[in-house]
Amino acid sequence: MTVTDITKILEELAPLEHAEGFDNVGLLVGNPNQEVTGILVTLDTLETVVDEAIKKSCNLIVSFHPIIFQGLKKLTGRNYVERTVIKAIANNIAIYSMHTALDNSNVGVNAKICEVLGLRNPKILIPKKGTIKKLTTYVPIEKADAVKSELFKAGAGAIGNYTNCSFITEGLGSFKAGAGTSPSLGNVGELHMEKEAQINVIFSFEKEKRILNALFAHHPYEEVAYEISTLENTNQDIGMGMVGTLEMEMDENPFLQMVKEKMNTSMIRHSQILGKKVKKVAVLGGSGAFAISAAKNANADVFITADIKYHQFYEAEKQLIIADIGHFETEQFTKDLLVDYLIKKIPNFAISLSESITNPIKYL
Template sequence: MEIAAIIQVLEAFAPPVLQEDYDNAGLITGHQSMECTGVVCTLDCTEAVVDEAIERGFNLIVAHHPIIFKGLKQLNGKNYVERTIIKAIRNDIAIYAIHTNLDHVWDGVNGMFASKLGAVPVEILSVKSGTLSKMYTYVPHDHVEKVQAALFAAGAGEIGNYKECSFSTHGVGTFQPVPGAAPFVGQVGTRHHEPETKLEVIFPAYAANPIIQALKASHPYEEVAYEIIEVQNNHPQIGAGLIAEFSEPIEAEEFIKSVKQIMKVPCIKHTGIPAKKIKRIALCGGAGSFLIHKALRAKVDAYITADLKYHEYFDAEDQLWLMDIGHFESEQYTIDLLFEILHKKFPTFAVLKSVIPTNPVQYYI
């Protein structure tokens, strides 16, 4: 199996178009046509992780964090980034990063975070804009069901907890086939009037190509008329951070102890413990200070994230229980997520979780 097959599965789950502009997700070393000998899933790609892949005879590392964020002008091994890249290239190791695009999908980093804490996701904390499109197309009445089914199968018509959503109106289309045409209905040289259904479906903007292909493959016309527009509505399940709820309120002391135990954190930095019970929480794996005000407006009881600065704790305004559990700690279960995605698709292929500890932060307790 080629590395391209692995990448296809990962990008179907978290399309690269959803990454932030500053990010560098994707294939960093190697090429897609390489025959894959095995996959190591990790949070960070370091020299030690490359050594682990070499020892196991695996040639693909799938990491959450890109080893390269900025352009490299030299490769002489003067820092850990350059040494890691040099070692990977010398040993034909491909490195693939799936970063903020994995943060932005519903079942991604924060979905796994919520699951580990036993909370049920209810909405995205900060919905990403420009993520929805709408297609209009025109289909002979007798072929609507076939075209609808193809569009739905390609991912169109999914809105929140609903799927196969569309809207239809009836009208009459006109066209005149010219010499060289092979019309499904009508005759060359004569204007034809055909009763048609105008079919409308909404879909994630990143899925435009497969949906267009599905339309053309299922439509009976030689020339398929369609229009795609960007809509102002945002996809409700794509964006940064996540709001989740517990089935029953939890005492504050019990909650913070549970977070400490489940997330394997030696200590938690936080604002004052509130008197009320905890039921509605916000989560953002990694550095999430940019979402504090969103969490305040969402009226959550607690916001768990990482990399908060001193003055950002004041932003809680005594209305929000802020917790900083550490960057690695908040994203550690992403390794399990990557393994699950690939193992589900390739149950007999060699996909393993790295055993190399990559957290550079240590605690003296």
């Protein structure tokens, strides 16, 4: 398998189009056509991780965080980023990053936190806007089922756990083929009236090119009439953070102690204890201060995240507990998720979980 073959599998889990605009995801280093001898999965790509990849004969590193985040103007080894990239290139090791593409997945980073904490019925906390689109096209009635079937195969018509969703109305279409055309129905220069079906299907925005290719390939008309619009509907499958419930409510201090143990963190920085029961919990891996309002609006009793600043703890406003358990700690199980996923997708392939400790923060 090539690097491209592997990345296509990873993008089934977390399409790169789902990443935030500021991010740098995808293949950052390496030849996409290179044959892969082994995959090393890590949270961060550092020099020690590249050394580990060399030792384990892995020439593809799948990393959650991107080692190249901003543009590199020189590669002289002056900092840890440049040294890591130089070592990877010198040893023909490709580096692929997923970051916010996996953050926005409903089976990604935050779903894993929910799993570790035993949260039930997790839902997206902040749905990503503008990700649902609608295609409308017009097809001769006798061809409507065939065209609709091809659109479904390309990924159109999926809503939550439902597939093959569409809405069809029938009407009378008209057109006059001009000089130089080869109409499949009617004659050049003559007004033609045709009983047509208007097909409406929605789709996730990253599938647009694939769906249009299917439409053009299977539509009977020489000139395809269609329109695409972006909907404001909430997408339950793409977005930041998740919120779920405990099987049994807990007192606040025992709950925080449970979080400390299950998330393998040596300390939790948190806002004021409120003397309430904990039942509903919001989580967001990594830096999650921007989601405090969303956690409150979701009526969460506790919001678990990282990188909360001093004054941001005030934003709890006695409505919930904000618990900062550490950036690395919120994302540490991500590499386990990726290893499990890859093993299921490509069994009998050399896939290794990195043993390198990449957490830059130490506690006394």
